[in-house]
Amino acid sequence: MPALEGVLETVLYVDDFERARAFYEGPLGLTAVYADQRMCAYDVGGASMLLLFRRGESLKTVTMPGGTIPPHDGNGPHHIAFSIAADELAGWETRLADFGVAIEGRTTWPRGGTSGRHRWCAAAGWRYSAPASRLPPLALFLRPAGR
Amino acid sequence: MPALEGVLETVLYVDDFERARAFYEGPLGLTAVYADQRMCAYDVGGASMLLLFRRGESLKTVTMPGGTIPPHDGNGPHHIAFSIAADELAGWETRLADFGVAIEGRTTWPRGGTSGRHRWCAAAGWRYSAPASRLPPLALFLRPAGR
Numbered sequence: 656m657p658a659l660e661g662v663l664e665t666v667l668y669v670d671d672f673e674r675a676r677a678f679y680e681g682p683l684g685l686t687a688v689y690a691d692q693r694m695c696a697y698d699v700g701g702a703s704m705l706l707l708f709r710r711g712e713s714l715k716t717v718t719m720p721g722g723t724i725p726p727h728d729g730n731g732p733h734h735i736a737f738s739i740a741a742d743e744l745a746g747w748e749t750r751l752a753d754f755g756v757a758i759e760g761r762t763t764w765p766r767g768g769t770s771g772r773h774r775w776c777a778a779a780g781w782r783y784s785a786p787a788s789r790l791p792p793l794a795l796f797l798r799p800a801g802r
Numbered sequence: 803m804p805a806l807e808g809v810l811e812t813v814l815y816v817d818d819f820e821r822a823r824a825f826y827e828g829p830l831g832l833t834a835v836y837a838d839q840r841m842c843a844y845d846v847g848g849a850s851m852l853l854l855f856r857r858g859e860s861l862k863t864v865t866m867p868g869g870t871i872p873p874h875d876g877n878g879p880h881h882i883a884f885s886i887a888a889d890e891l892a893g894w895e896t897r898l899a900d901f902g903v904a905i906e907g908r909t910t911w912p913r914g915g916t917s918g919r920h921r922w923c924a925a926a927g928w929r930y931s932a933p934a935s936r937l938p939p940l941a942l943f944l945r946p947a948g949r
Contacts, residue, residue, distance in 0.1 A: 656831050656893070656897060657831075657886060657887075657890035657893040657894045657897060658831070658847060658886070658887075658890065659830060659831070659832065659846050659847055659884045659885070659886060660846075660847040660849060660884070660885040660886060660887065661846050661847040661848075661849030661850040661884070661885050662809065662812045662846050662849070662850035662852055662882060662883070662884055662885075663883040663884060663885040664881075664882060664883035665809045665812040665882060666880065666881050666882060668878065668880075683806060684803050684804075684805070684806070685806065699806050699807075699808050699809050700805060700806055700807040700808040701808075702807065702808030702809070702849070703808040703809035703850070704883075705809055716907070719909055720910075721909045721910030722907060722908050722909030722910055723907045723908075723909060724907060724909055725906050725907050726879060727878075727879050727880065727881035728878045728879055728880075729876055729877065729878035729879070729880040729881075730876065730877060730878050731815065731874075731875045731876035731877050731878075732873060732874050732875055732876070733813065733815075733874065733875075733876040734811075734813050734874035734876075735809060735811060735812060735813060736809070736810040736811035736851075737806045737807070737808070737809055737810060738806070738807040738808050738809075738810040739804060739805070739806060739807060740804075740805075740807065743804035743805065746803070746804040747804045750803060750804060759872050760863070760869060760870045760871060760872045761869050761870075762866055762868045762869030762870060762871055763867075763868030763869055
């Protein structure tokens, strides 16, 4: 049978688009490869796309030159996870502290993990979380300053 | 500065956990690497983890042997995208038809794409969507039978 190669696009829906962009482009260091008034797209490590949409503004079918995109939306304190290299964990902790991003929780994963990667969890709304590997040894859950 | 290597975990929250599992494990052919009554985890192509959670059952902090995981949840007609190989598109269309998964929309992406991959979009709730590349040439938006 045919195979799924991976998850290409992960999507978050946000109320405060400018604040969300400032978080992903500030402490997380992502650069938008596309942005308009409704959404923006980040290439994460050449491996994944992270899309931010203004909440409630994609509830009608979008007609594009190549076809249509059905309505979509979401809300709630969502959760996603980023991968980082294990040897960059200390650098990330310093960077996050410099930006005032507080660590909301921290978990060492019981299944360990040998790939040398850490997991970074980012919960949407305004809770963010972070580092471990594919079988991740550690997760930090972060909260930006002010919330 | 340290880098994000990719999105490791993409999460969907579902009301009908058994039906959601049947969709991801049936037509989409994923195998759970972990499952309990509250959630399950799929390894997608060795590149990404897709997690399904029963909606509303992760709203309290979870204490694990290695630490804590803050509350998280989500709802709405969410949207994610899977990557598939371009030469497997026909096989996917056949497989989806065999399982009664209808194509809700189809889009050729204006930016084209040269990697030979297609994008598969799956919107949560019960709308699913499908195939293109990292700059994807084609997206199909799918709806399982019965909705």
